[in-house]
Amino acid sequence: MNKAQCLRNVLESKEFNTLPIFLKGVASLIDGDESIKLESISSYLVDSQFLSELKDPIHGVDFAFGDSLRDVKCTLKDEESRLHELYITYEGVKKLKITSGDIPYAPFLDQCFSNVEELVGAFFRHVRSLQSYFYELENIDNNCVILDPIKPTFKDNFRNIRIDDKTWLYVEVTLDGYPSNMHLIGQSEVWQGKLQNGILNWDHDKNIVENITSIFDLNDHSISYKSLSEAIKPCDAEVKDDIICGICFCSELPDNLSVPQPLCQNLNCDVHFHKSCLFQWLVACEGGRPPSFGIINGSCPTCLQPISCSNNN
Template identity: 45%
Template sequence: MSSIQDLFDKEKINSIEKFLDHLHNNILTQEIKIIDYSTLGIIDKDFMEEIRATSEDVTILFGKTLRDFKFILMDESRRSHEIFMKYNDPCRLSVSHVNLPHSQLQEREYSTIKEAVLAFQQYINSLSAYFHELECLDHMFTVMEPVNPTFKDNYRRILLDDRIWLHVEVTANGSAINIYLVGQSEKWQDKLQDRLLSWDHDKEIAENITDMCDLIKTSLHIPLHISIDEPNEREVEAPSCGICFCVELPNIQGVPQPLCQNANCGVYFHTNCLYQWLVACEGGRLPAFGVANGSCPSCFQPITCSEIDN
């Protein structure tokens, strides 16, 4: 019992190396005939030795159990990336979670930590342009969606004015694709159609958007929450949904959007709320091709909503 209590003594056990040494030398290898550490379902001796031998450049931290751990990698610009792993069995490690765009690396099993580290380090290094472009978008514009953007999210929805957002996706090599407007505006639609053809692939995505939309660089980023002590700043609050009257919903991604095609309608909707509303108005029958049609709950003008956007 005293050996186990020593694990929680911060003066004696003040590093991961001392923790593993104490765990191995004083607990797991004791000659207790009724218990064998290999049958405990925790970790095996080889795995412990591998952790001890891991390069100092790679930080490894345990979670709530010894089966759950993460390692932290640095990219070429000194950004840190956490790779959450799970120890399943000897020589069988799987990925639990990463804030990176999805890849086949997340579906594989790994026999060693070193194998996983090398695979993800190469992948992270290949995403340098992707990271840079997303960081520029987050810094220069007001991002309405995702609510809490990470590198796992390969898209941004940018506030152009109080009724129009610009959707842009970023590829793994840092290129922009699938650019379109969220909301109805002939002015912005005309600009988008006219200027997409002059997109300069040698410029950053944020700079292209600035040129395309005639935005002033010094006023691009409008904070979503401004204190009353800053009256000169423009205040932009996340809008509530015209159906559920909420901003965020549990277990549903995204905030309300200007989905009505009537430019004079100032009401926002969650795509899920609007889709369910339109389906209910049609008697609950699921629409063909997953696109619901009907009237706007606010202005009664024609409106559509796609199931795939939910």
């Protein structure tokens, strides 16, 4: 309720039928308004030590204020000139809290810090420990067609790589820069044997992209390998825009930014599905009973061939 409406209520109320009561009501209205102002002003106040710490230059680090002096963006440049961001909130004297960032989770992100130098030091150490992780993800993004995440960042530790029109390769990268949980999505009969042999004969002297290229002979399938053809680079965005889910008929969901995947194993089925949509569809077809171990089996909504889906993204 705004101040004008509050004043109107005081003027029209039968409770304020004498001058002393009326003046008391107006005074309480003014006092309430002042307390709101003071609370609003105090939310922007910071101590001088915090400001002086931000003014002191730190090599490779830049600071920028947000909506108030309490909200600060910290940008750090690593050894390879990559930029990494943390958003900091000043919660009180010697109490700095990290609210968000574009780096993988680490325990220090949940800590409170007493000063800027302490926080930046923890940020530096974490970024320095992730150089192999950054290198592998950056190399994948620069050389392969990434279908998911839609806008990959270093915070996302996985990539869905296009192998062909109906097959994707899912790979996670550990914080040490090693591949993990690598598997195929879609009609993978042609590629499954190659992947199994490739994992058994993984060359640890090569990076992830070099191993993937060797396993799937991507030199012979340049549609999946960006650096071999300049013409394929814009295809990344086009493919993402064209893929729609056969259940919700959308490319993206409000609560899930992943794109529809070729989850049906039928070679003649070209329909993609959001994993969450397919999982809910199959559960509903089974009477709504939650599946054991998080995996549901049923029939493809399009071709009616056997299909399975897990509730893990």
